[in-house]
Amino acid sequence: MAVSLSKGGNISLEKAAPGMTNAVIGLGWDPRTTDGAPFDLDASVLLLGESGKVRSDADFVFYNNLTGDNGAVQHQGDNRTGEGEGDDEQIHVALGQVSADVQRIVVVASIDQADARGQNFGQVADAYIRVYDADDPHNATKGLRFDLGEDASTETALIFGELYRHGGEWKFRAIGQGYAGGLANVITQFGLQVG
Amino acid sequence: MSPMAKGANIALQRELPDLSGVVFGVDWDTGGERVLDDNLTLLTILVGADGMALSPEHVVHFNQLVSADLSTAQLQQALGGDDEQVEVELTGVPDDVAKVVFVLYLSEGSGSSRTLGQLKHLVVRLLNLDGGASIISSVDLADGLSAETALKLAELYRHSGQWKLRVLGMGYSSGLHGVAKEYGVPL
Amino acid sequence: MTRTPAGARTDLPFLRGRSLRPAQQPSTPPVPGPTAAPPPTSASLDLSAPAAATPPTSSSLDLGAVPAAPPATPPGGTSLDLFDDEPAAPQPPDGGTSLSLAAPSGAAATPARSPHGHTRPLRHDLGLPTIAAGERRLLTEHEPVLELTRMQSAAGAIEAKVAVSNPTEVVLGIVFETADGRESLVLPGLSQQGPDPRRPIFRATSGGVAVDLRRITDIHRVLLFAVPTRPSKQMPGGTVTVTTYGGSRLEIPLVAGPTLGAQALLSGYVVEGRLVLRAEHDPYSGTLQQVCAAYGYREISWRDPYTPLV
Numbered sequence: 001m002a003v004s005l006s007k008g009g010n011i012s013l014e015k016a017a018p019g020m021t022n023a024v025i026g027l028g029w030d031p032r033t034t035d036g037a038p039f040d041l042d043a044s045v046l047l048l049g050e051s052g053k054v055r056s057d058a059d060f061v062f063y064n065n066l067t068g069d070n071g072a073v074q075h076q077g078d079n080r081t082g083e084g085e086g087d088d089e090q091i092h093v094a095l096g097q098v099s100a101d102v103q104r105i106v107v108v109a110s111i112d113q114a115d116a117r118g119q120n121f122g123q124v125a126d127a128y129i130r131v132y133d134a135d136d137p138h139n140a141t142k143g144l145r146f147d148l149g150e151d152a153s154t155e156t157a158l159i160f161g162e163l164y165r166h167g168g169e170w171k172f173r174a175i176g177q178g179y180a181g182g183l184a185n186v187i188t189q190f191g192l193q194v195g
Numbered sequence: 196m197s198p199m200a201k202g203a204n205i206a207l208q209r210e211l212p213d214l215s216g217v218v219f220g221v222d223w224d225t226g227g228e229r230v231l232d233d234n235l236t237l238l239t240i241l242v243g244a245d246g247m248a249l250s251p252e253h254v255v256h257f258n259q260l261v262s263a264d265l266s267t268a269q270l271q272q273a274l275g276g277d278d279e280q281v282e283v284e285l286t287g288v289p290d291d292v293a294k295v296v297f298v299l300y301l302s303e304g305s306g307s308s309r310t311l312g313q314l315k316h317l318v319v320r321l322l323n324l325d326g327g328a329s330i331i332s333s334v335d336l337a338d339g340l341s342a343e344t345a346l347k348l349a350e351l352y353r354h355s356g357q358w359k360l361r362v363l364g365m366g367y368s369s370g371l372h373g374v375a376k377e378y379g380v381p382l
Numbered sequence: 383m384t385r386t387p388a389g390a391r392t393d394l395p396f397l398r399g400r401s402l403r404p405a406q407q408p409s410t411p412p413v414p415g416p417t418a419a420p421p422p423t424s425a426s427l428d429l430s431a432p433a434a435a436t437p438p439t440s441s442s443l444d445l446g447a448v449p450a451a452p453p454a455t456p457p458g459g460t461s462l463d464l465f466d467d468e469p470a471a472p473q474p475p476d477g478g479t480s481l482s483l484a485a486p487s488g489a490a491a492t493p494a495r496s497p498h499g500h501t502r503p504l505r506h507d508l509g510l511p512t513i514a515a516g517e518r519r520l521l522t523e524h525e526p527v528l529e530l531t532r533m534q535s536a537a538g539a540i541e542a543k544v545a546v547s548n549p550t551e552v553v554l555g556i557v558f559e560t561a562d563g564r565e566s567l568v569l570p571g572l573s574q575q576g577p578d579p580r581r582p583i584f585r586a587t588s589g590g591v592a593v594d595l596r597r598i599t600d601i602h603r604v605l606l607f608a609v610p611t612r613p614s615k616q617m618p619g620g621t622v623t624v625t626t627y628g629g630s631r632l633e634i635p636l637v638a639g640p641t642l643g644a645q646a647l648l649s650g651y652v653v654e655g656r657l658v659l660r661a662e663h664d665p666y667s668g669t670l671q672q673v674c675a676a677y678g679y680r681e682i683s684w685r686d687p688y689t690p691l692v
Binding site: 216229233234236251254256257258259261263265266267268282284286287302303304305306324371372375380381382 | 494495496497498500501502514515531532533534535536537538539581582585587592593594595596597598599626627628629655
Binding site: 033123 | 200
């Protein structure tokens with residue numbers, strides 16, 4: 001049963017998905033039914049080194065940079081409206097192939113052009129982000145899930161959580177920290193230059 | 196507490212564990228524009244898990260004031276300064292109702308067309324059905340409206356067994372047609 | 383059907399033979415005798431629902447057709463004919479639209495109440511045909527009646543339009559009684575909007591009339607009629623369409639032929655929040671004044687038989 005995360009929740013996936021080697025980060029939402037610009041949610045990850053910052057711009061994997069770390073991280077592409085069943089965006093992380101100097105993988109959900117469009121997560125129906133084991137046949141009902149419209153409702157970007165190395169294994173720390181100001185506001189703290 | 200923004204939600208029973216019912220109130224200002232005043236119409240829809248109205252008898256409006264299950268009733272005359280009010284007995288809402296959606300639309304039968312963008316001011320609020328104390332109110336939902344002729348004001352919904360209210364303020368320029376289509380209300 | 387300007391009908395025996403209704407209930411007011419030339423009377427619609435404490439009474443809504451089986455009437459029942467049976471509209475050979483609005487036997491006398499006192503008004507299933515959004519329906523003599531839902535009766539406007547080859551030859555008008563008992567009418571050239579022109583419920587449109595259903599709670603009953611504009615008062619043939627907000631479309635044939643000035647087309651009653659419509663298929667034509675009186679609109683003052691005072 002997928003664990004529903006609340007803001008500030010802190011759960012380790014160690015027991016829920018022991019030995020997970022291929023993680024899927026899934027982002028989903030319902031397309032807009034009311035008038036106005038469509039809701040364009042984006043999933044992205046930041047690969048952080050020992051310093052807590054990215055090693056280079058290439059460590060930010062998002063809709064405009066689909067491959068990271070020599071293919072260990074693969075973004076499946078941008079969905080601009082939420083049309084389609086299941087996860088609308090996915091990022092695959094082959095944890096066994098991630099470079100040794102990458103210590104943390106931060107997972108972010110954000111709304112594109114949220115400020116210009118006057119949008120926030122609370123207005124998007126059934127917006128969620130989750131992390132689950134690609135190799136687990138029952139993964140649809142497992143893993144960790146954050147309902148973006150509930151706890152990050154008036155925000156436009158959210159650090160969902162991070163995968164991190166510990167004692168030779170990958171673990172997951174839930175964060176659920178929301179931000180106004182969108183993706184740009186989030187990534188600058190990890191060493192990326194924006195604009 | 197400060198007015199709720201569009202998209203914001205609140206867990207009602209966290210603040211008020213004994214809450215048994217609410218009054219949803221709508222207060223608008225048309226600047227005295229009579230056609231607008233006469234045609235602003237409230238519609239309350241009891242929606243199932245599939246996102247559709249449970250039945251045509253679970254839609255409340257000026258010509259059907261009480262829902263089939265009796266939980267939801269629009270007042271013929273709103274009290275205390277609101278233009279329209281709907282009472283929802285939360286304890287009486289059937290289990291198969293996932294949410295109660297409050298919609299404001301412009302009735303299109305007068306031959307003159309108006310839009311919600313012409314509203315000077317539009318605020319929704321929630322009161323305790325018991326005693327009438329104010330629980331929350333919203334920001335001005337008229338901000339940013341233009342060609343819309345129907346607006347989802349807010350919705351009461353269940354989350355983890357608790358009732359919550361979410362402020363929406365999102366609409367359609369297709370008026371009642373748009374609302375009816377989204378929620379499966381037969382016209 | 384034969385019509386004569388004097389109003390004396392020669393086809394009554396034929397009609398009466400067809401329209402014989404078994405177990406005709408006593409109606410109020412009394413039905414005029416068969417030789418009477420004056421226009422038929424109709425009674426007002428009484429929907430008094432049986433009250434909890436009083437013995438059950440029956441209110442029978444007779445929409446003028448032959449009942450398939452006469453509804454049971456307890457003694458002391460008040461039964462009201464909306465339409466006098468002579469001259470009667472052509473009767474369908476079977477299938478009645480006579481309905482008893484008595485509460486179903488065994489139904490609770492007091493309606494259910496929620497803890498906070500919410501109750502629903504009594505709802506009687508009239509058993510009438512309904513129509514879906516976008517559906518087209520020809521209102522025939524066999525199936526002249528239609529009932530709109532509460533939503534259909536409250537959404538947008540109902541628009542009646544006339545479709546004839548030369549639209550200048552006929553105008554549509556509507557006579558109505560509001561919930562507070564006032565009667566008036568809307569007719570292009572005479573009164574474009576009513577009852578209150580500043581806040582009209584009814585208005586003339588290009589090609590017809592419209593009813594603002596946001597005001598359904600202010601409406602008791604209506605009658606849509608057509609007035610030919612030619613000096614000969616000849617009615618052109620064609621169709622009158624009545625459209626709802628949901629795109630449902632009713633069609634009523636407009637029969638070409640001589641008239642005395644006006645022709646009743648469609649009557650409507652608001653019954654428990656629902657608009658019940660009946661295509662009249664009324665071969666009886668008269669002056670506008672006669673047609674209004676025939677359908678029970680007697681509170682209107684007239685300048686002359688063709689011109690009401692509005």
